Ligand SMILES: Cc1cc2nc3c(=O)[nH]c(=O)nc-3n(C[C@H](O)[C@H](O)[C@H](O)COP(=O)(O)OP(=O)(O)OC[C@H]3O[C@@H](n4cnc5c(N)ncnc54)[C@H](O)[C@@H]3O)c2cc1C
Ligand SMILES: Cc1cc2nc3c(=O)[nH]c(=O)nc-3n(C[C@H](O)[C@H](O)[C@H](O)COP(=O)(O)O)c2cc1C
């Protein structure tokens with residue numbers, strides 16, 4: 188008996204909960220050499236910007252225990268080339284595509300939404316809010332509920348009504364729930380947690396920061412507990428809002444943990460660098476785990492860890508208990 | 514994994530990997546996972562392929578030096594251990610259609626990847642001349658094999674412990690002139706590739722270089738390994754060494770700007786045509 192792995196991102200049905208994490212699948216073509224992109228729930232693109240971006244100088248990456256720091260700086264082709272080359276390539280193959288967008292002003296996010304609203308092949312839009320706001324002395328949108336909400340409501344207004352808008356949040360905030368709530372009030376149909384928290388490492392040979400950009404985003408299993416905590420808190424506060432759980436997922440067990448915390452979709456980033464087949468492997472492992480625990484549907488496991496203690500046994504066991512009239 | 518051996522300052526590992534050996538072309542590399550299944554080292558390590566053989570359905574050999582924890586772990590592997598490799602990766606060396614004269618320049622372990630190339634060139638009737646260099650004699654890789662395959666072989670060491678004291682670029686002009694070389698191929702540290710390119714440009718002959726940039730995935734998804742390269746249209750782009758390289762035409766690589774985003778690169782902050790005002 189196989190598990191029903193279908194899931195919903197707002198009203199959009201995905202065949203299964205696995206997605207790539209933004210910025211970790213390049214244009215999609217690179218990963219397509221390793222597996223059929225149609226077999227994952229959706230591909231999340233790198234964050235698309237209005238103009239082409241060359242990104243940050245190298246070194247851009249430093250390996251850290253169970254993770255890595257990166258300061259790529261949203262290198263990408265810009266929206267014109269994306270709409271001309273990358274999106275049609277994905278659309279032709281029927282790949283479910285969640286387009287991530289990044290901007291420096293509310294107007295720039297709005298302009299991106301305007302360009303995407305009529306583009307064929309956009310399953311959802313994920314708004315990367317971990318970008319510095321040029322109108323607020325470079326303060327990152329995701330750090331301030333009001334400016335995050337302003338971006339979301341602008342994108343929501345301009346984007347076709349039937350394309351869900353996902354707000355991607357950063358854990359580098361005092362209260363992730365209040366930013367999440369502001370985004371939902373601004374019109375976000377779903378949330379993605381977490382973007383990579385800022386970290387830093389220093390090369391003890393050169394006596395200089397390891398990254399040219401000095402600090403960078405920390406990703407990989409090192410951040411998983413942080414991601415699980417954020418997903419947990421936000422799901423507890425906003426149980427009706429679909430969550431894409433991202434951060435340090437390397438195995439089916441890790442994906443299951445995200446699901447139990449409240450995620451209905453799971454993103455895989457850094458693990459793809461280690462294992463290009465990671466998405467399909469994790470999907471298989473997750474399905475096996477769900478099956479072994481007696482679940483018939485993935486949906487039944489979403490947020491299950493929030494049940495009060497004492498109720499901690501699997502659904503299958505609970506059902507047996509009730510039927511046996513004890 | 515089949516065998517492991519020491520070659521002077523280097524370790525050489527041979528693995529049975531038919532899926533890599535069969536499509537292999539000179540210039541390809543492999544990306545290895547290090548540290549075992551529970552490893553805390555998540556990024557892959559890139560190694561050029563030194564040799565492929567048809568034995569056991571196809572074997573691949575690579576040569577490495579211990580630099581940090583990943584290569585230290587690799588150096589401890591023994592025959593019959595299993596390794597997790599992805600490959601062959603990257604764009605291989607383009608080969609000349611005609612039987613021309615080629616100078617192959619290798620620095621440190623960079624020499625290792627030149628022998629597969631030399632085989633392919635010899636099969637096409639090319640003449641080859643080797644220039645191999647390193648800091649010291651024990652770090653010059655493949656001198657014996659070069660002597661067997663090359664019309665001439667010139668060795669350099671910085672400490673003078675083998676061959677000519679100095680660098681490959683000190684002897685390269687003489688070798689190019691004597692052989693009347695048509696093409697130069699090079700692999701080694703970036704500074705060497707820059708020097709080799711300058712010499713080749715001086716002689717007005719094409720030069721193909723295999724670059725080395727820090728990598729995390731090796732397959733083109735992480736955008737870690739970029740360097741500024743001038744395209745056919747004259748525009749500089751930050752291109753990925755793993756998927757768009759590692760082999761480039763030397764004169765297209767802006768060696769002096771590696772580690773920066775040149776102001777005129779496509780999408781550089783403040784570049785014409787928009788570019789980025791903000792960073793993330
Ligand atoms: C295309 C290519 C071919 C290479 N071929 C060889 C070879 O044939 N023999 C050999 O000895 N070495 C080769 N290298 C370099 C080799 O990849 C590094 O020495 C190795 O990754 C260091 O790992 P470490 O854990 O020992 O060191 P650390 O410095 O601890 O590595 C930490 C991280 O940085 C990355 N990194 C650090 N230095 C480099 C580097 N120079 N290049 C790429 N990634 C780096 C590693 O992948 C890892 O993610 C090659 C590199 C590239 C890009
Ligand atoms: C190399 C790299 C590039 C990334 N680029 C983006 C990006 O363009 N937009 C974005 O929203 N997040 C980006 N991220 C963050 C990831 O999408 C993800 O939130 C984070 O890495 C945590 O997940 P992981 O541990 O599975 O990698 C990037 C992460 C990495 C490692």
Ligand code: FES
Pocket residue numbers: 727728729730731732733734735736737738753754755756
């Ligand atoms: S190493 Fe990841 S893109 Fe080149």
